[in-house]
Amino acid sequence: MTPMEIALEEARAAAARGEVPVGAVVTDAAGRVLARAGNRVEELADASAHAELLALRAAAAARGEPRLPDCTLTVTLEPCPMCAQAASFFRVRRLVFGAYDPKGGGVEHGARIFAAPSCHHVPEVVGGVRETECAALLRGFFAVRR
Amino acid sequence: MTPMEIALEEARAAAARGEVPVGAVVTDAAGRVLARAGNRVEELADASAHAELLALRAAAAARGEPRLPDCTLTVTLEPCPMCAQAASFFRVRRLVFGAYDPKGGGVEHGARIFAAPSCHHVPEVVGGVRETECAALLRGFFAVRR
Numbered sequence: 001m002t003p004m005e006i007a008l009e010e011a012r013a014a015a016a017r018g019e020v021p022v023g024a025v026v027t028d029a030a031g032r033v034l035a036r037a038g039n040r041v042e043e044l045a046d047a048s049a050h051a052e053l054l055a056l057r058a059a060a061a062a063r064g065e066p067r068l069p070d071c072t073l074t075v076t077l078e079p080c081p082m083c084a085q086a087a088s089f090f091r092v093r094r095l096v097f098g099a100y101d102p103k104g105g106g107v108e109h110g111a112r113i114f115a116a117p118s119c120h121h122v123p124e125v126v127g128g129v130r131e132t133e134c135a136a137l138l139r140g141f142f143a144v145r146r
Numbered sequence: 147m148t149p150m151e152i153a154l155e156e157a158r159a160a161a162a163r164g165e166v167p168v169g170a171v172v173t174d175a176a177g178r179v180l181a182r183a184g185n186r187v188e189e190l191a192d193a194s195a196h197a198e199l200l201a202l203r204a205a206a207a208a209r210g211e212p213r214l215p216d217c218t219l220t221v222t223l224e225p226c227p228m229c230a231q232a233a234s235f236f237r238v239r240r241l242v243f244g245a246y247d248p249k250g251g252g253v254e255h256g257a258r259i260f261a262a263p264s265c266h267h268v269p270e271v272v273g274g275v276r277e278t279e280c281a282a283l284l285r286g287f288f289a290v291r292r
Contacts, residue, residue, distance in 0.1 A: 046203050047212040047235035057192050066193040081259055082235065085228035085252070089193035103264055106231070110264040111257040113227055118249055118256040 003027050003074035004098060004130050006036055010051060011076045011137050014038030021137045024051035024075040026059035026068065026092070034059035034071065051075060052083035056090045067091040076134040078127060081106030084113035087123055094124045098134025149173050149220035150244060150276050152182055156197060157222045157283050160184030167283045170197035170221040172205035172214065172238070180205035180217065197221060198229035202236045213237040222280040224273060227252030230259035233269055240270045244280025 001009075003025050010023025019039040026034045035058035040049040052075050060066050072094040073087050078101040085106075087095050097107070106113050107125060114122045147155075149171050156169025165185040172180045181204035186195040198221050206212050218240040219233050224247040231252075233241055243253070252259045253271060260268045 041212050045206050045210050045212045047206065047237070048199060048203060048232045049212075053194060057194060060191050060193065064191050066187050066191045066195075080231060081252075081257060081262075082228050082231035085226060085231070085257075086194045089228065091193070106227075106257075110262045111227060111231075111252075111259055113257055116227075116256045 003031075003033075003072065004076070004096065004134075006033065007051075007074050007076045007098070008130070008133060008137070010036050010038035011134070014040070014051065015137065015141050017043060019043065021141045022051045022075065022077045024055040024073060026055045027072050027074065029070040029093075034062055034068075048082065050080065050083050052079050053086050056086055056092070060090060069093060072096060073123075074129075076130075077101050077138065078105035078107050078109070080104050081111040081113050084111075085119075088113065088119055088121045091121050092123050094126070096126045096129055098128070098130050099138065100127060100131070149177075149179075149218065150222070150242065150280075152179065153197075153220050153222045153244070154276070154279060154283070156182050156184035157280070160186070160197065161283065161287050163189060165189065167287045168197045168221065168223045170201040170219060172201045173218050173220065175216040175239075180208055180214075194228065196226065196229050198225050199232050202232055202238070206236060215239060218242060219269075220275075223247055223284065224251035224253050224255070226250050227257040227259050230257075231265075234259065234265055234267045237267045238269050240272070242272045242275055244274070244276050245284065246273060246277070
């Protein structure tokens with residue numbers, strides 16, 4: 001499975017738990033999976049328990065290192081400003097995301113975290129990977145809930 | 147003790163652990179302390195383990211609720227974009243901070259998280275509380291390290 005396929009699997013699992021279907025995975029330079037996670041905001045009663053933050057924290061904990069300079073964070077949705085800033089703090093080398101998020105995103109939209117001159121570490125960014133599939137998951141989830 | 151005095155105590159404890167001296171506390175509408183924390187980035191090998199995020203997560207966990215709409219987050223330093231966005235996600239009513247952070251701050255500087263039209267929840271913000279003391283702690287910490 002590609003990292004985005006793993007992230008999509010995590011997003012589907014999140015939806016099954018009643019969470020917003022976003023999934024993320026952290027892989028190292030060799031493509032090995034260090035950590036994978038889906039949203040757990042409701043389950044953990046933690047508004048910061050976004051897929052990205054959970055995966056980054058787990059990957060760093062697994063290594064015992066607060067920085068992941070050789071790693072790629074792959075996520076089904078454009079990260080929010082919180083997670084984009086976290087990706088910078090964890091010094092990930094690359095950020096790959098699926099769907100764009102004009103309302104909540106903080107990479108290509110809104111706060112545009114990496115564009116701030118004060119942002120010390122800017123990862124390489126690739127957006128729109130399997131965009132249709134990633135976006136369809138979210139649309140399906142919110143359509144049922146409305 | 148006032149919330150800022152508690153936050154300062156946490157900041158001093160963080161410095162003693164070799165962490166950047168920032169402390170935070172979450173209090174409810176009655177002024178009761180729900181959680182207090184200092185930076186633990188190095189100790190936890192977690193680049194997101196800022197005082198604010200740790201205190202917000204602990205307060206929400208203590209309540210079993212991912213949102214803290216009646217609460218105040220008091221922190222010795224202007225929150226970074228990650229923590230400012232987290233404060234919005236946790237829906238804190240008020241954010242009180244000490245020193246301003248022109249380089250890393252995300253409230254009055256840089257990404258200015260709460261000013262983005264896409265920011266759903268904007269807390270009341272009070273900056274500059276015991277600013278001199280909060281800033282001196284940080285300056286002292288970095289002076290020794292240089």
